[in-house]
Amino acid sequence: MTTQWTVHSEKLVDENRHIRLSTVGITLPDGVSFTQYVVKMPPAAMTLVVNDAREVLLMRRHRFIIDQWVWELPGGYVNTAEDVELAAAREVEEETGWRPRSLEHLVTFQPAIGSVDQPQIIYLARGAEATDTVPDINEAQEIRWIPLDDAVDMIARGEIVGASTVVAVYRALSLL
Incomplete structure (x- = not known):
């Protein structure tokens, strides 16, 4: 059984030098799928x-x-x-x-x-x-x-x- 989440897609919502906001399509190991907001920022x-x-x-x-x-x-x-x-x-x-x-x-x-x-x-x-x-x-x-x-x-x-x-x-x- 797979224990990792599977990423299917990513859509950029907004980005500047301090933040990158996207939505990511995810499927869990049990088959449930959903969209997750992901925020990436500099250290x-x-x-x-x-x-x-x-x-x-x-x-x-x-x-x-x-x-x-x-x-x-x-x-x-x-x-x-x-x-x-x-x-x-x-x-x-x-x-x-x-x-x-x-x-x-x-x-x-x-x-x-x-x-x-x-x-x-x-x-x-x-x-x-x-x-x-x-x-x-x-x-x-x-x-x-x-x-x-x-x-x-x-x-x-x-x-x-x-x-x-x-x-x-x-x-x-x-x-x-």
């Missing part, structure tokens, strides 16, 4: 920056899709042919005004693997230096160093809801 690189006081650098921003103010890691799309680690460091500086001292891979995951292909690549930075970069007001309303244990409580209260930040905070607990 995203985020960084959990932690200082010597075990505080993490978080940004507060409004996410209009869920109409909620949330705290999250700095990060964003990896540009075509851009080194992922360099993209992660670039995003930290652009969005917070801090430059990571060092970066190490923390975890990579797919947050919505049933319909979205977008690797989330998270780095851990141990320490950062303040720069003259003025953070973009469109990226974050507030930037703050928050104790790691408080970040865990913020997840429980629904102040941190983004998958990348939740995964990074919990992963960091096992390492720091």
Whole structure:
């Protein structure tokens, strides 16, 4: 018995540099057929920056899709042919005004693997230096160093809801 899904067709719905949306004709191993929406997006690189006081650098921003103010890691799309680690460091500086001292891979995951292909690549930075970069007001309303244990409580209260930040905070607990 075949255990894989069979793809019969794909129809492009929309495409730009940040997203490719299509519908795909699928048949399951038991013979049931249906149409699945598929979203493909460039990888995203985020960084959990932690200082010597075990505080993490978080940004507060409004996410209009869920109409909620949330705290999250700095990060964003990896540009075509851009080194992922360099993209992660670039995003930290652009969005917070801090430059990571060092970066190490923390975890990579797919947050919505049933319909979205977008690797989330998270780095851990141990320490950062303040720069003259003025953070973009469109990226974050507030930037703050928050104790790691408080970040865990913020997840429980629904102040941190983004998958990348939740995964990074919990992963960091096992390492720091």
